[in-house]
Amino acid sequence: MALKLEPGAKLVLATHNPGKAPEIAALLDGRFEIITAGQLGLPEPDETESTFVGNALLKARHAADRSGLPALADDSGLSVKALDGAPGIFSARWAGPSKDFVTAMQNVETRLEEMGSDDRAAWFTSALAVAWPNGPALVVEGRVDGTLVFPGRGTRGFGYDPIFMPEGETMTFGEMEPAAKDAISHRARAFAKLKAALFD
Numbered sequence: 001m002a003l004k005l006e007p008g009a010k011l012v013l014a015t016h017n018p019g020k021a022p023e024i025a026a027l028l029d030g031r032f033e034i035i036t037a038g039q040l041g042l043p044e045p046d047e048t049e050s051t052f053v054g055n056a057l058l059k060a061r062h063a064a065d066r067s068g069l070p071a072l073a074d075d076s077g078l079s080v081k082a083l084d085g086a087p088g089i090f091s092a093r094w095a096g097p098s099k100d101f102v103t104a105m106q107n108v109e110t111r112l113e114e115m116g117s118d119d120r121a122a123w124f125t126s127a128l129a130v131a132w133p134n135g136p137a138l139v140v141e142g143r144v145d146g147t148l149v150f151p152g153r154g155t156r157g158f159g160y161d162p163i164f165m166p167e168g169e170t171m172t173f174g175e176m177e178p179a180a181k182d183a184i185s186h187r188a189r190a191f192a193k194l195k196a197a198l199f200d
């Protein structure tokens with residue numbers, strides 16, 4: 001069965017962050033009617049899986065089955081090779097409840113120093129899942145590889161952007177114009193795959 005969504009279809013976004021809705025609606029070319037799980041009063045599930053794909057699927061499945069509508073969820077983060085993929089699915093949690101990414105980035109640097117490793121290879125991953133209520137699901141993953149730089153550079157973007165320099169570039173994500181980041185980011189790559197799968 002081809003997993004498609006008709007233009008104008010309702011799509012629940014499994015997030016309680018209202019800021020994410022317009023951004024994701026635009027990434028989907030304004031094709032669907034986006035409603036957030038928060039607007040529907042759905043509870044947020046615990047992210048108990050051990051992979052980005054697992055957590056995206058868990059959140060999409062949870063929202064779809066409870067709302068009776070197709071649901072989209074994402075899970076993303078930074079993985080550092082010398083730290084065996086950490087912070088990975090714990091990327092947001094390393095910043096603590098106050099979302100302090102200065103400390104989170106400092107933690108990455110400290111742990112690398114403790115490892116005594118010169119390997120600065122890292123990558124961002126974005127997993128996207130669409131689940132149909134009590135039905136099938138579609139999962140895609142986008143990735144961008146790069147190198148960590150300390151101290152971080154640039155004030156654009158969010159999260160770990162200042163310490164991540166994508167492969168083949170001389171600027172960090174924190175220094176790049178938003179459009180330049182959007183052209184190569186893990187999220188853009190995941191959405192390109194999702195659209196190829198979901199649209200006619």
Ligand code: IMP
Binds near residue numbers: 074075
């Ligand atoms: P999520 O909202 O649970 O998927 O957590 C994603 C976390 O990964 C964010 O809080 C950021 O710390 C990090 N992250 C994901 N994508 C990016 C990015 O494009 N730039 C910087 N940090 C990112």
